[in-house]
Amino acid sequence: MTVQATLIAGTKRLTEAGVDGAPRDARLLMAHVLGMEPGRLTLVMPDEISVDHKVAFEAAIERRLTREPVSHILGYRDFYGRRFQVSSDVLDPRPETEILISEALSKPFTSVLDLGTGSGAILLTLLAEQVLAKGLATDLSEAALTVAQTNAEALGLGKRARFQQADWWAGVEGQFDLIVSNPPYIAADEMAGLSPELAHEPRMALTDEADGLMCYREIAAGVRAHLAPRGRIMVEIGPTQGAAVSDLFLAQGLKAVRVIADLDGRDRVVVAQAPNPHPRNVGK
Template sequence: MIPARTAAQAIRAAIPGLSAAGIDDPMRDARRLMAHALGVAADRLSLHMAEPLAPVAAAAFAAAIEERLRRRPVAQITGERLFWGRSFRVTRDTLDPRPETEELVAEALAQPFGRVLDLGTGTGCILLTLLAERPEASGVGLDLSPGALAVAGENAGRLGLQARARLLQSDWYDAAGGTGPFDLIVSNPPYIAQDEMADLSPEVRDWEPAMALTPGGDGLDAYREIARGAAAHLAPGGRLIVEIGPTQGRAVSGLFRRAGLDVTRIRPDLDGRDRVVAARLT
């Protein structure tokens, strides 16, 4: 009988194919997919590398690698992504939470708030993280996509936040009437210009929802909508914090100022690129 391959051998065998498919870090992805196939935490995988793979785990790993070769994002294959230290359910109906978005969370947590509105909540990672970090706070998450709202609801349940997070289907502020005013409005809206879409990686362009990536045109339409309704939904002194593309700081700041808000900060990400615009209603 031919002995079963170990986890380490299976990972090594998968790397050339992943590399040929254009995967940036094939070793990292193969290890994450192996941990998923084995049902172990990624940081515990090393303890299992020398063990022979059971047939069920081998089949699960092979299927996961096949999906990754199609450039399906790892988070969609495993069904989850860590964000601010918590695991969030991810599907094809949602954006994959990104490390850059944690800059928005950090900016929001820098000052107190009691009521928060998340526009385009997606997985709910922003809203739910803020509520988890501030047990006295409550909030509303709005999204046009029923699929995304279902994922956000599942994440709220997993984190025990159903009682403090209200999730509603809405086109921007349409369903927000009667739910405010808010001390804080946050959003990671679609901001990629239409002519930039072709340059995105296949993982983003082909697998994440287009409506969450681009509003079309110059990429600023979402900010125009957010700016238009902000003053009507913020309490006096309330804050508006949004994620932006790295070249959009000046344009988004101008939109917010023309809407009567004071722009307080453009926050960079860890690579030094503009990533968050923060404003206040005075």
């Protein structure tokens, strides 16, 4: 069989199983099996496919039919122009999170804390873009921290990024110019309605097993102790959580609280700033 015929057969199987984006997924899997960039796949379509490559492609299709994410089959996900290793131990970096990255990079910072880092994509992207900054990433999952450390070394950021196993603020010391987080924000009663692909990602990174706001309450409770004067905090949120998370930050005395929408117009990031501890007295 040719590469093209094998690809068509695989695409048909995914389509008949109701997998969204079947043609795209099949092309990505075929390119991965052949060890080439997807954009060059057209050049080899008429070629005969080897037995080994055909078997490997069909095995990848079988995995996708179980709704295992394509990124887990490939072993990586691209985010903000860089490649990050991913596995079932971490959430995939998602395009929507780039909204948080862009906002974080809108002002300079020298120290950053990433709470619940997962793959490390947020922290490591910020450090790669802000070359003088150093950062600390925490996560409750030891397996997730291993993935994040691997990504740090692969990107040449091992000397500027520290990793610490922690349950939110527990054991975290010092203050930071910038604090970021993409915490579990899906309510427990919403989990059953999610796409089957999410069953392959760590549940503890998706839901707080409560109302979806528990982690924000934890973050808000400790933020003032760890945010430098006029430092910024920004968290990714679910599309209905903007007002509730804003209120949590306002209750802690944070200033300039605002909600940023994503490209689809849905609330995506809440941003706030620590007050200046020594405001200028304009009356003197």
